[in-house]
Amino acid sequence: MAALLTVVTEDFDRVSMHGVRTALLGRQARSLGLPLERVYISSSSSDEEYESRMKEMLTRYRRMGISSVAFGDISLEDVRKYRERNLSKIGMNGLFPLWRKGSKRTANRFIDLGFKAIITCVDSSVLDGSFAGRVFDRQFLADLPSAVDPSGENGEFHSFVYDGPIFRRKIRCEKGEVVLRDNRFYYCDLKPVERQVRATPAKTPR
Numbered sequence: 001m002a003a004l005l006t007v008v009t010e011d012f013d014r015v016s017m018h019g020v021r022t023a024l025l026g027r028q029a030r031s032l033g034l035p036l037e038r039v040y041i042s043s044s045s046s047d048e049e050y051e052s053r054m055k056e057m058l059t060r061y062r063r064m065g066i067s068s069v070a071f072g073d074i075s076l077e078d079v080r081k082y083r084e085r086n087l088s089k090i091g092m093n094g095l096f097p098l099w100r101k102g103s104k105r106t107a108n109r110f111i112d113l114g115f116k117a118i119i120t121c122v123d124s125s126v127l128d129g130s131f132a133g134r135v136f137d138r139q140f141l142a143d144l145p146s147a148v149d150p151s152g153e154n155g156e157f158h159s160f161v162y163d164g165p166i167f168r169r170k171i172r173c174e175k176g177e178v179v180l181r182d183n184r185f186y187y188c189d190l191k192p193v194e195r196q197v198r199a200t201p202a203k204t205p206r
Helices: 022-032 047-063 077-088 103-112 138-143
Strands: 004-009 036-041 068-070 093-095 116-123 157-163 173-181 185-192
Touching (some): 022 036, 022 157, 022 185, 077 093
Parallel strands (some): 004 036, 068 093
Antiparallel strands (some): 116 157
16 A cells, blocks of 8 residues: 545645544554545635645656555445546546445444544534544444444544554544534544653652
């Protein structure tokens, strides 16, 4: 794998839609031992801006000999076709390792493998705002309304993965304020926690 690629909203310096601070994004990449590439878009980004900046970034990798880009899509045909169409314009292919694996199966497999995640964004049009900030576990899945995809495939929720079997170290973070944006999306702010150094007890003079 050459690098991780993430879209960041430059006005807020956070991962677009997920609302995760780039400081945590960087720690995540370092824990995975992979380089990180950020594609910056404005908060009012159009499809044209997104496609242009993605094309610019991916063209650079194409010139380096990279021919494929992997995505985590599971079942949305229109999204897959959109990605493949844009990639074909620069001579690249899309890889979809989770395709047709099933959202419920994928969600449970994620938990079984030992990955840990926190819900950072919730679409209140389909899911109650109280789900923002919850841990992605079996209880979370059990509490989801039946119409909500277990993996959030339709954008019902987004998450931040902070630990798992492929992580060199757990990403330390704490939950902050939950806010409503655009009168629709609830975001749970995750704050990086700095490592605390334990002080050496002073020796009592004799």
